[in-house]
Amino acid sequence: DIQMTQSPVSLSASVGDRVIITCRASQNIKNYLSWYQQKPGKAPNLLIYSASTLQSGVPSRFSGSVSGTAFTLTISSLQPEDFATYYCQQSYSFFTFGGGTRVEIK
């Protein structure tokens, strides 16, 4: 099984901050990595797929990158509507989600 480890588990940030969330895969998954945003009581919303491709309609302040087995989601300038939980997901072998990163208001 491929394990996905996200860090940090939670973070506190202010509007306008640059936020970086990391997801590490237990083995090489190439670029088969997606990112989702989930707000309480709602379904996840796709932000990025193929590690760095922005889903249509998603603001450009969201970006994704990869270095080896480490993937990052960057929010360049945090907005009030960005406070949520973020999940990574691999699709190299079946589908596995990370444990989530909760972004809270500082």
Add this chain to the structure above:
Amino acid sequence: QVQLQESGPGLMKPSETLTLTCTVSGDSVNNDFFYWSWIRQPPGKALEWIGYIHYDGITNYNPSLKSRVRVSIDPSKNQFSLQLLSVTAADTAAYYCARGAGAPDYFDYWGQGTVVPVSS
């Protein structure tokens, strides 16, 4: 606009079979490009992929659930369904249906989710 809507029981008892249905609008479950998926999320926990089906009947299941899961498709109603056998309290979760895109690699449209408690 693509929309998915889950329907099913509000409460399950241990050992029963859970059946959920997802009704798709704005797309066809016969669309060759997409895979129709089920994903769940226990309270306060992370997401877990359950399985998917393609219009041609090809299925793929999470190995940890494979022995208890079946996903089926009904193009005449533009629906697909999940059956989960012998449920226990550990199956208590919000269940989402979603459209898988790419190979599939990602889930681009999701239903709003339905909460299924399992309790005696």
